[in-house]
Amino acid sequence: EEWASLRQLLRSVAPYCHPSNAGGYCLEVGTLLQALSRFCFWRVLMEARRSSAPARPTLGANDVRALVRMLEPLVTQARYSKHRLLPRMAETSYKYLSRLAPELTLPTLEMRVAEGLQTVTAVHQTSVALSSLCMLVPVLLTLCPTEALPLPFGPGKPPASSLLSLARGPAVMRTLLELALPGIDPNDPTKMLLTLLAFGVLLQHLPLAGPVWTAEASSRRSASPPPSNE
Structure with missing residues:
Protein backbone atom coordinates (compact mmCIF):
# COMPACT_ATOMS: atom_id res chain seq x y z
CA GLU A 1 0.00 0.00 0.00
CA GLU A 2 2.83 2.42 0.83
CA TRP A 3 4.58 1.70 -2.47
CA ALA A 4 1.33 2.22 -4.37
CA SER A 5 0.83 5.59 -2.68
CA LEU A 6 4.40 6.62 -3.49
CA ARG A 7 4.01 5.61 -7.14
CA GLN A 8 0.79 7.60 -7.37
CA LEU A 9 2.48 10.63 -5.83
CA LEU A 10 5.41 10.47 -8.24
CA ARG A 11 3.07 10.04 -11.21
CA SER A 12 1.31 13.23 -10.21
CA VAL A 13 4.66 15.02 -9.88
CA ALA A 14 6.03 13.79 -13.22
CA PRO A 15 4.41 16.48 -15.44
CA TYR A 16 5.96 19.20 -13.29
CA CYS A 17 9.46 17.83 -13.95
CA HIS A 18 9.21 18.58 -17.67
CA PRO A 19 11.96 20.97 -18.81
CA SER A 20 9.38 23.41 -20.18
CA ASN A 21 7.84 23.93 -16.75
CA ALA A 22 9.49 26.63 -14.68
CA GLY A 23 6.80 27.74 -12.25
CA GLY A 24 7.02 28.53 -8.57
CA TYR A 25 6.29 24.91 -7.68
CA CYS A 26 9.68 23.74 -9.02
CA LEU A 27 11.34 24.34 -5.67
CA GLU A 28 8.89 22.02 -3.91
CA VAL A 29 9.31 19.37 -6.61
CA GLY A 30 13.08 19.53 -6.30
CA THR A 31 12.87 19.32 -2.52
CA LEU A 32 10.73 16.19 -2.79
CA LEU A 33 13.05 14.43 -5.24
CA GLN A 34 16.14 15.39 -3.30
CA ALA A 35 14.68 14.37 0.06
CA LEU A 36 13.52 10.95 -1.16
CA SER A 37 16.90 10.05 -2.62
CA ARG A 38 18.94 11.57 0.21
CA PHE A 39 17.04 9.98 3.09
CA CYS A 40 16.99 6.63 1.32
CA PHE A 41 20.77 6.88 0.92
CA TRP A 42 21.24 7.79 4.58
CA ARG A 43 18.96 5.01 5.78
CA VAL A 44 20.68 2.36 3.66
CA LEU A 45 24.07 3.61 4.80
CA MET A 46 23.13 3.46 8.48
CA GLU A 47 21.52 0.04 8.13
CA ALA A 48 24.59 -1.34 6.33
CA ARG A 49 26.90 -0.13 9.10
CA ARG A 50 24.71 -1.17 12.02
CA SER A 51 26.05 -4.13 13.96
CA SER A 52 23.03 -4.82 16.19
CA ALA A 53 19.62 -6.03 15.07
CA PRO A 54 17.47 -3.13 13.81
CA ALA A 55 14.26 -2.22 15.58
CA ARG A 56 12.35 -1.99 12.29
CA PRO A 57 12.58 -3.87 8.98
CA THR A 58 15.48 -2.78 6.82
CA LEU A 59 15.27 -1.72 3.21
CA GLY A 60 16.04 -4.64 0.94
CA ALA A 61 17.80 -4.57 -2.40
CA ASN A 62 14.50 -4.81 -4.27
CA ASP A 63 13.12 -1.88 -2.30
CA VAL A 64 16.11 0.29 -3.14
CA ARG A 65 16.00 -0.60 -6.83
CA ALA A 66 12.26 0.00 -6.98
CA LEU A 67 12.71 3.49 -5.55
CA VAL A 68 15.58 4.25 -7.92
CA ARG A 69 13.51 3.11 -10.91
CA MET A 70 10.68 5.42 -9.86
CA LEU A 71 12.87 8.46 -9.24
CA GLU A 72 15.39 8.19 -12.08
CA PRO A 73 13.10 9.31 -14.95
CA LEU A 74 11.83 12.29 -12.96
CA VAL A 75 15.30 13.37 -11.88
CA THR A 76 16.58 13.04 -15.44
CA GLN A 77 13.90 15.39 -16.74
CA ALA A 78 14.32 17.83 -13.87
CA ARG A 79 18.03 18.22 -14.69
CA TYR A 80 17.04 20.09 -17.87
CA SER A 81 14.57 22.42 -16.20
CA LYS A 82 14.80 26.15 -16.89
CA HIS A 83 14.23 26.87 -13.21
CA ARG A 84 17.19 28.32 -11.35
CA LEU A 85 17.38 25.75 -8.53
CA LEU A 86 15.59 22.62 -9.76
CA PRO A 87 18.48 21.34 -11.96
CA ARG A 88 20.92 21.61 -9.05
CA MET A 89 18.57 19.75 -6.73
CA ALA A 90 18.03 17.11 -9.40
CA GLU A 91 21.77 16.61 -9.78
CA THR A 92 22.12 16.18 -6.04
CA SER A 93 19.37 13.60 -6.14
CA TYR A 94 21.05 11.80 -9.04
CA LYS A 95 24.28 11.68 -7.07
CA TYR A 96 22.58 9.68 -4.33
CA LEU A 97 20.77 7.45 -6.82
CA SER A 98 24.03 6.64 -8.59
CA ARG A 99 25.44 5.43 -5.28
CA LEU A 100 22.39 3.35 -4.46
CA ALA A 101 22.11 1.57 -7.81
CA PRO A 102 24.87 2.49 -10.27
CA LEU A 206 42.81 11.56 -9.34
CA PRO A 207 45.46 9.87 -7.18
CA LEU A 208 48.94 11.26 -7.60
CA ALA A 209 50.53 8.08 -6.23
CA GLY A 210 49.20 4.58 -5.79
CA PRO A 211 50.03 2.15 -2.98
CA VAL A 212 52.66 0.42 -5.13
CA TRP A 213 54.44 3.70 -5.78
CA THR A 214 54.28 4.56 -2.11
CA ALA A 215 55.82 1.22 -1.13
CA GLU A 216 58.59 1.60 -3.71
CA ALA A 217 59.38 5.13 -2.55
CA SER A 218 59.55 3.99 1.07
CA SER A 219 61.90 1.13 0.22
CA ARG A 220 64.16 3.44 -1.77
CA ARG A 221 64.33 5.94 1.08
CA SER A 222 65.20 3.22 3.56
CA ALA A 223 67.87 1.78 1.24
CA SER A 224 69.53 5.11 0.46
CA PRO A 225 72.33 6.29 2.80
CA PRO A 226 71.54 9.18 5.13
CA PRO A 227 72.72 12.61 3.98
CA SER A 228 76.02 13.78 5.38
CA ASN A 229 76.27 16.85 7.56
CA GLU A 230 79.46 18.10 5.96
Whole structure:
Protein backbone atom coordinates (compact mmCIF):
# COMPACT_ATOMS: atom_id res chain seq x y z
CA GLU A 1 0.00 0.00 0.00
CA GLU A 2 2.83 2.42 0.83
CA TRP A 3 4.58 1.70 -2.47
CA ALA A 4 1.33 2.22 -4.37
CA SER A 5 0.83 5.59 -2.68
CA LEU A 6 4.40 6.62 -3.49
CA ARG A 7 4.01 5.61 -7.14
CA GLN A 8 0.79 7.60 -7.37
CA LEU A 9 2.48 10.63 -5.83
CA LEU A 10 5.41 10.47 -8.24
CA ARG A 11 3.07 10.04 -11.21
CA SER A 12 1.31 13.23 -10.21
CA VAL A 13 4.66 15.02 -9.88
CA ALA A 14 6.03 13.79 -13.22
CA PRO A 15 4.41 16.48 -15.44
CA TYR A 16 5.96 19.20 -13.29
CA CYS A 17 9.46 17.83 -13.95
CA HIS A 18 9.21 18.58 -17.67
CA PRO A 19 11.96 20.97 -18.81
CA SER A 20 9.38 23.41 -20.18
CA ASN A 21 7.84 23.93 -16.75
CA ALA A 22 9.49 26.63 -14.68
CA GLY A 23 6.80 27.74 -12.25
CA GLY A 24 7.02 28.53 -8.57
CA TYR A 25 6.29 24.91 -7.68
CA CYS A 26 9.68 23.74 -9.02
CA LEU A 27 11.34 24.34 -5.67
CA GLU A 28 8.89 22.02 -3.91
CA VAL A 29 9.31 19.37 -6.61
CA GLY A 30 13.08 19.53 -6.30
CA THR A 31 12.87 19.32 -2.52
CA LEU A 32 10.73 16.19 -2.79
CA LEU A 33 13.05 14.43 -5.24
CA GLN A 34 16.14 15.39 -3.30
CA ALA A 35 14.68 14.37 0.06
CA LEU A 36 13.52 10.95 -1.16
CA SER A 37 16.90 10.05 -2.62
CA ARG A 38 18.94 11.57 0.21
CA PHE A 39 17.04 9.98 3.09
CA CYS A 40 16.99 6.63 1.32
CA PHE A 41 20.77 6.88 0.92
CA TRP A 42 21.24 7.79 4.58
CA ARG A 43 18.96 5.01 5.78
CA VAL A 44 20.68 2.36 3.66
CA LEU A 45 24.07 3.61 4.80
CA MET A 46 23.13 3.46 8.48
CA GLU A 47 21.52 0.04 8.13
CA ALA A 48 24.59 -1.34 6.33
CA ARG A 49 26.90 -0.13 9.10
CA ARG A 50 24.71 -1.17 12.02
CA SER A 51 26.05 -4.13 13.96
CA SER A 52 23.03 -4.82 16.19
CA ALA A 53 19.62 -6.03 15.07
CA PRO A 54 17.47 -3.13 13.81
CA ALA A 55 14.26 -2.22 15.58
CA ARG A 56 12.35 -1.99 12.29
CA PRO A 57 12.58 -3.87 8.98
CA THR A 58 15.48 -2.78 6.82
CA LEU A 59 15.27 -1.72 3.21
CA GLY A 60 16.04 -4.64 0.94
CA ALA A 61 17.80 -4.57 -2.40
CA ASN A 62 14.50 -4.81 -4.27
CA ASP A 63 13.12 -1.88 -2.30
CA VAL A 64 16.11 0.29 -3.14
CA ARG A 65 16.00 -0.60 -6.83
CA ALA A 66 12.26 0.00 -6.98
CA LEU A 67 12.71 3.49 -5.55
CA VAL A 68 15.58 4.25 -7.92
CA ARG A 69 13.51 3.11 -10.91
CA MET A 70 10.68 5.42 -9.86
CA LEU A 71 12.87 8.46 -9.24
CA GLU A 72 15.39 8.19 -12.08
CA PRO A 73 13.10 9.31 -14.95
CA LEU A 74 11.83 12.29 -12.96
CA VAL A 75 15.30 13.37 -11.88
CA THR A 76 16.58 13.04 -15.44
CA GLN A 77 13.90 15.39 -16.74
CA ALA A 78 14.32 17.83 -13.87
CA ARG A 79 18.03 18.22 -14.69
CA TYR A 80 17.04 20.09 -17.87
CA SER A 81 14.57 22.42 -16.20
CA LYS A 82 14.80 26.15 -16.89
CA HIS A 83 14.23 26.87 -13.21
CA ARG A 84 17.19 28.32 -11.35
CA LEU A 85 17.38 25.75 -8.53
CA LEU A 86 15.59 22.62 -9.76
CA PRO A 87 18.48 21.34 -11.96
CA ARG A 88 20.92 21.61 -9.05
CA MET A 89 18.57 19.75 -6.73
CA ALA A 90 18.03 17.11 -9.40
CA GLU A 91 21.77 16.61 -9.78
CA THR A 92 22.12 16.18 -6.04
CA SER A 93 19.37 13.60 -6.14
CA TYR A 94 21.05 11.80 -9.04
CA LYS A 95 24.28 11.68 -7.07
CA TYR A 96 22.58 9.68 -4.33
CA LEU A 97 20.77 7.45 -6.82
CA SER A 98 24.03 6.64 -8.59
CA ARG A 99 25.44 5.43 -5.28
CA LEU A 100 22.39 3.35 -4.46
CA ALA A 101 22.11 1.57 -7.81
CA PRO A 102 24.87 2.49 -10.27
CA GLU A 103 23.80 -0.23 -12.70
CA LEU A 104 20.41 1.49 -13.10
CA THR A 105 21.63 5.07 -13.35
CA LEU A 106 25.17 5.39 -14.68
CA PRO A 107 24.71 3.91 -18.19
CA THR A 108 21.82 6.27 -18.97
CA LEU A 109 23.59 9.27 -17.49
CA GLU A 110 26.82 8.51 -19.35
CA MET A 111 24.92 8.33 -22.64
CA ARG A 112 23.11 11.62 -22.01
CA VAL A 113 26.32 13.39 -21.00
CA ALA A 114 28.04 12.17 -24.17
CA GLU A 115 25.12 13.37 -26.31
CA GLY A 116 25.09 16.74 -24.56
CA LEU A 117 28.81 17.24 -25.11
CA GLN A 118 28.51 16.48 -28.82
CA THR A 119 25.47 18.62 -29.54
CA VAL A 120 25.96 21.83 -31.50
CA THR A 121 22.58 23.51 -31.46
CA ALA A 122 21.26 22.68 -27.97
CA VAL A 123 23.47 24.90 -25.83
CA HIS A 124 21.43 24.21 -22.70
CA GLN A 125 22.15 20.48 -22.99
CA THR A 126 25.88 21.16 -23.17
CA SER A 127 25.81 23.12 -19.92
CA VAL A 128 23.84 20.37 -18.20
CA ALA A 129 26.24 17.74 -19.55
CA LEU A 130 29.29 19.59 -18.23
CA SER A 131 27.66 20.04 -14.85
CA SER A 132 26.75 16.35 -14.76
CA LEU A 133 30.32 15.49 -15.68
CA CYS A 134 31.50 17.17 -12.48
CA MET A 135 29.02 15.09 -10.53
CA LEU A 136 30.10 11.85 -12.25
CA VAL A 137 33.81 12.16 -11.47
CA PRO A 138 33.73 10.99 -7.83
CA VAL A 139 31.53 8.01 -8.72
CA LEU A 140 33.39 6.82 -11.80
CA LEU A 141 36.86 7.31 -10.34
CA THR A 142 36.24 5.82 -6.91
CA LEU A 143 39.22 3.73 -5.83
CA CYS A 144 37.28 1.56 -3.36
CA PRO A 145 33.89 0.76 -4.91
CA THR A 146 33.21 -2.02 -2.43
CA GLU A 147 33.37 0.38 0.50
CA ALA A 148 31.88 3.35 -1.35
CA LEU A 149 28.57 1.68 -2.18
CA PRO A 150 26.11 1.80 0.74
CA LEU A 151 24.06 -1.15 -0.49
CA PRO A 152 21.98 -3.37 1.82
CA PHE A 153 23.91 -6.57 1.16
CA GLY A 154 26.14 -6.47 4.20
CA PRO A 155 29.54 -4.79 4.33
CA GLY A 156 31.73 -5.40 1.30
CA LYS A 157 29.16 -7.35 -0.73
CA PRO A 158 27.68 -5.15 -3.44
CA PRO A 159 26.17 -6.94 -6.44
CA ALA A 160 28.33 -7.80 -9.42
CA SER A 161 26.29 -5.51 -11.68
CA SER A 162 27.14 -2.50 -9.50
CA LEU A 163 30.83 -3.33 -9.49
CA LEU A 164 30.77 -3.83 -13.26
CA SER A 165 29.27 -0.37 -13.77
CA LEU A 166 31.98 1.17 -11.61
CA ALA A 167 34.74 -0.87 -13.26
CA ARG A 168 33.90 0.83 -16.56
CA GLY A 169 34.32 4.21 -14.89
CA PRO A 170 37.88 5.16 -15.90
CA ALA A 171 37.33 4.24 -19.56
CA VAL A 172 34.02 6.09 -19.68
CA MET A 173 35.54 9.11 -17.96
CA ARG A 174 38.36 9.25 -20.50
CA THR A 175 35.87 9.29 -23.38
CA LEU A 176 33.75 12.00 -21.75
CA LEU A 177 36.77 14.17 -20.99
CA GLU A 178 37.91 13.96 -24.60
CA LEU A 179 34.45 15.09 -25.69
CA ALA A 180 34.60 17.95 -23.17
CA LEU A 181 37.91 19.38 -24.42
CA PRO A 182 36.29 21.61 -27.10
CA GLY A 183 34.47 23.33 -24.23
CA ILE A 184 37.66 25.27 -23.46
CA ASP A 185 36.52 28.08 -25.72
CA PRO A 186 37.32 31.73 -24.88
CA ASN A 187 34.34 32.81 -26.97
CA ASP A 188 31.97 31.11 -24.51
CA PRO A 189 33.09 31.98 -20.95
CA THR A 190 30.28 30.05 -19.25
CA LYS A 191 31.01 26.83 -21.11
CA MET A 192 34.74 27.26 -20.58
CA LEU A 193 34.23 27.77 -16.84
CA LEU A 194 32.13 24.61 -16.56
CA THR A 195 34.70 22.65 -18.56
CA LEU A 196 37.61 23.81 -16.41
CA LEU A 197 35.55 23.07 -13.31
CA ALA A 198 35.04 19.50 -14.51
CA PHE A 199 38.76 19.05 -15.05
CA GLY A 200 39.44 20.64 -11.66
CA VAL A 201 37.17 18.12 -9.95
CA LEU A 202 38.95 15.36 -11.85
CA LEU A 203 42.36 16.46 -10.58
CA GLN A 204 41.02 16.56 -7.02
CA HIS A 205 39.99 12.90 -7.20
CA LEU A 206 42.81 11.56 -9.34
CA PRO A 207 45.46 9.87 -7.18
CA LEU A 208 48.94 11.26 -7.60
CA ALA A 209 50.53 8.08 -6.23
CA GLY A 210 49.20 4.58 -5.79
CA PRO A 211 50.03 2.15 -2.98
CA VAL A 212 52.66 0.42 -5.13
CA TRP A 213 54.44 3.70 -5.78
CA THR A 214 54.28 4.56 -2.11
CA ALA A 215 55.82 1.22 -1.13
CA GLU A 216 58.59 1.60 -3.71
CA ALA A 217 59.38 5.13 -2.55
CA SER A 218 59.55 3.99 1.07
CA SER A 219 61.90 1.13 0.22
CA ARG A 220 64.16 3.44 -1.77
CA ARG A 221 64.33 5.94 1.08
CA SER A 222 65.20 3.22 3.56
CA ALA A 223 67.87 1.78 1.24
CA SER A 224 69.53 5.11 0.46
CA PRO A 225 72.33 6.29 2.80
CA PRO A 226 71.54 9.18 5.13
CA PRO A 227 72.72 12.61 3.98
CA SER A 228 76.02 13.78 5.38
CA ASN A 229 76.27 16.85 7.56
CA GLU A 230 79.46 18.10 5.96
